[in-house]
Amino acid sequence: xxxxxxxxxxxxxxxxxxxxxxxxxxxxxxxxxxxxxxxxxxxxxxxxxxxxxxxxxxxxxxxxxxxxxxxxxxxxxxxxxxxxxxxxxxxxxxxxxxxxxxxxxxxxxxxxxxxxxxxxxx
Numbered sequence: 322x323x324x325x326x327x328x329x330x331x332x333x334x335x336x337x338x339x340x341x342x343x344x345x346x347x348x349x350x351x352x353x354x355x356x357x358x359x360x361x362x363x364x365x366x367x368x369x370x371x372x373x374x375x376x377x378x379x380x381x382x383x384x385x386x387x388x389x390x391x392x393x394x395x396x397x398x399x400x401x402x403x404x405x406x407x408x409x410x411x412x413x414x415x416x417x418x419x420x421x422x423x424x425x426x427x428x429x430x431x432x433x434x435x436x437x438x439x440x441x442x443x
Contacts, residue, residue: 327432327440333384334371343373347409348389349381357381362407363414363424368443384443386432391439398434402426403441410437 340358343349348366352358357379360366368383389403390410396403402414404426414426433440 327386327442328388329382329386331385331442332382332387334380334382335368337379337381339373339377339379343370343379344409345370345372346388346390348405348411349379350405359409360405360407362405364405364407365425365427366403366405366411386440386442388438388440391434391437396431396434396439398431400428401431403429411439411441 338356340352340356343357343359347370348360349357349368349370350360350364351367357367368381369387369389371380371382373379391412392406392408392410393412395413403411404414404424406412414424430442431439432442
């Protein structure tokens with residue numbers, strides 16, 4: 322069987338200042354002018370920290386295929402609405418019930434799942 326990999330195809334990476342405690346592989350959100358920080362639970366993420374320097378700068382992948390940590394149930398291959406899980410990864414956005422809107426997730430294309438990580442297209 323042929324091996325297929327999607328990691329970093331079409332990667333768009335930018336350097337940001339950071340707030341809070343970020344680790345390599347954490348999803349991030351814009352927290353201020355030219356600045357990213359950790360996402361809260363149910364937050365809308367803008368990318369993944371590829372590297373975090375001691376001087377407070379981070380390389381963040383904001384587009385293309387990227388690997389994210391996944392928690393919870395319901396993330397499957399295909400189009401999935403994702404939100405930050407508050408611990409550096411993502412989870413499936415909760416659907417609305419009884420006419421309420423639910424969580425405002427980001428629709429991503431999930432192309433690969435492996436253990437507690439997934440490759441998505443942003």
